[in-house]
Amino acid sequence: MTKLLNQWRQGFTRREALSGLVSFLAASPLLHAQRDPWPLDQHRRHLGFNEMLTAFDFEPVFKANVPLSIYDYTAHGTDSEFTLMRNRDAFDWVELVGQGGVSVEDVDTSTEIFGLPMKSPIMLAPTSRQRDLHPDGELGMYRAATTTDTTMIVSNASSFPFTRIADAAEGPLWYQLYARQDIEANRQPLADGQAVGAQTVVVTIDQQGSYYERDLHDFHLGGAVRSPRRRRETSNPYGVGEGRLWYEWKLFDDLRSMIDVPILAKGILTGEGAKKCLEHGVEGIVVSNHGARAIDYGPSTLEVLEEVVDAVNGRVPVLIDSGFRRGSDVLKALALGADAVCLGRASRWGLGAFGEQGAQKVIEIINAELVHAMAAAGCRDIKSINSSIVRTNFP
Numbered sequence: 001m002t003k004l005l006n007q008w009r010q011g012f013t014r015r016e017a018l019s020g021l022v023s024f025l026a027a028s029p030l031l032h033a034q035r036d037p038w039p040l041d042q043h044r045r046h047l048g049f050n051e052m053l054t055a056f057d058f059e060p061v062f063k064a065n066v067p068l069s070i071y072d073y074t075a076h077g078t079d080s081e082f083t084l085m086r087n088r089d090a091f092d093w094v095e096l097v098g099q100g101g102v103s104v105e106d107v108d109t110s111t112e113i114f115g116l117p118m119k120s121p122i123m124l125a126p127t128s129r130q131r132d133l134h135p136d137g138e139l140g141m142y143r144a145a146t147t148t149d150t151t152m153i154v155s156n157a158s159s160f161p162f163t164r165i166a167d168a169a170e171g172p173l174w175y176q177l178y179a180r181q182d183i184e185a186n187r188q189p190l191a192d193g194q195a196v197g198a199q200t201v202v203v204t205i206d207q208q209g210s211y212y213e214r215d216l217h218d219f220h221l222g223g224a225v226r227s228p229r230r231r232r233e234t235s236n237p238y239g240v241g242e243g244r245l246w247y248e249w250k251l252f253d254d255l256r257s258m259i260d261v262p263i264l265a266k267g268i269l270t271g272e273g274a275k276k277c278l279e280h281g282v283e284g285i286v287v288s289n290h291g292a293r294a295i296d297y298g299p300s301t302l303e304v305l306e307e308v309v310d311a312v313n314g315r316v317p318v319l320i321d322s323g324f325r326r327g328s329d330v331l332k333a334l335a336l337g338a339d340a341v342c343l344g345r346a347s348r349w350g351l352g353a354f355g356e357q358g359a360q361k362v363i364e365i366i367n368a369e370l371v372h373a374m375a376a377a378g379c380r381d382i383k384s385i386n387s388s389i390v391r392t393n394f395p
C-alpha cells in the first residue's frame with residue numbers, strides 16, 4: 001500500500017503535464033514575438049489617473065502613449081527653443097508677496113470678458129490636431145471644458161470641423177482663425193462658426209512659418225506627423241509652410257464686415273503692436289508667442305505683459321498664454337494686468353494622457369491651485385488682484 005501511495009505521489013500529474021507544456025511553448029521561437037523585449041529593470045511605471053497631482057504629471061504619461069513625432073509636435077518650440085525655456089523661466093522672476101488673510105472657501109474666481117460670464121479666468125488656448133493625441137480629439141477637449149465651465153478657443157486647424165465640435169457639448173466656444181489670403185475665402189467659415197455660437201473670433205497673426213528642429217528631425221527620420229508631399233511643395237529646404245507670410249494690419253479692416261462678435265488679435269508682444277490692433281478695430285488682445293513656436297529669442301509673454309497692458313490702458317481685454325502650467329502662474333499674470341490666461345500644452349497633456357477625463361483633471365487642478373494661490377496672496381476675488389502682490393525681477 002505504502003509503495004502504491006509513493007508511486008502515486010511521484011507520478012506525472014495533470015498539473016505537471018500542463019505546466020511542462022506551457023514552459024515548452026514559452027521557450028518556443030514560435031512565440032518569441034510575445035516575449036517582453038525589455039529586461040525588467042528597464043521598466044518604468046507611469047503614474048495612474050488618481051496619482052496626477054499637478055499639470056506636469058500628465059506630460060510623461062502622454063509621451064508614453066503616443067509615437068515620438070506626435071509628442072514632439074506638441075512639445076517643440078522653434079529653433080533652439082530658447083524662448084520655450086524663457087516662457088517657463090519667467091515665472092521664477094516674479095515673486096508673489098501677498099498677505100494671506102483670506103480663507104480658501106471664500107475665494108471667488110468668477111469673472112467676465114466682453115460681458116460673457118466665466119467661472120474662472122482660465123481658458124483653453126486654440127491648439128491644432130487634437131485627434132493625434134486621443135481619438136476623441138477636440139470633441140473630448142470640449143466636453144472637458146464644458147464640464148469644468150471653461151471657455152475653449154477652437155483651433156482653425158482642428159481635427160474636426162468647428163460645427164461638429166460645437167455639437168459635442170454645450171459650453172462657451174471661441175473661434176480661432178488663420179486668415180486665408182483670399183479674404184473672401186474667410187467669409188463662409190466665419191459665418192458657419194458664428195452660426196453655431198462662436199462667441200468671439202481670435203485672429204492669430206504671429207505664426208508666419210517656423211523651424212521646428214525636433215519636427216524636422218522626426219521628418220527626416222521618417223516619423224513626421226505632416227505629410228512629406230506637403231513639405232515638398234515649399235521652396236525652402238526645410239519644407240516649412242509659407243502660407244501666412246502675407247499678413248498686414250489691414251487684415252483686421254478686411255475681416256471686420258464678416259465678424260459680428262468681438263474680434264481679438266492673438267500673438268501681440270509689444271505695446272506698439274497692441275496700439276496698431278486698436279487702430280484697426282480689434283476688441284481684444286492675446287499676448288502670446290505661440291508657446292515659443294513663432295520666433296526664437298523673443299521674450300517670454302510674462303515679461304512684456306505690463307507693456308501691452310499699459311498701451312491698451314483698459315480699453316479692451318488683455319489675455320495671455322505661453323508657458324502657463326500652475327495656478328500661481330495664472331495669478332502672476334492676473335496681478336500684472338491680464339484679464340484671462342489660456343492653457344495650451346497643459347490641456348494637450350491631459351487629453352493625450354487620459355482623454356477627456358485627463359483634460360478635465362488638468363483644468364480642475366490648475367483652477368484649484370489658483371484658488372489656493374489667491375487665498376495665500378490675500379485676494380478674495382479677481383477684481384482684488386493687482387500688482388501689489390507681485391515683485392518682478394526680470395533680467
Ligand SMILES: Cc1cc2nc3c(=O)[nH]c(=O)nc-3n(C[C@H](O)[C@H](O)[C@H](O)COP(=O)(O)O)c2cc1C
Pocket residue numbers: 073074075087125126127128155156157158176204266288289290291292293321322323324342343344345346
Ligand atoms: C501643438 C500646438 C498646436 C497649436 N496650434 C495652434 C493653432 O492651431 N492656432 C493658434 O492660434 N495657436 C496654436 N498654438 C498656440 C497656442 O494657442 C498657445 O499660444 C500656446 O500653446 C501657449 O503656450 P503653452 O503651450 O506653453 O501653454 C498651438 C500650440 C501647440 C503647442
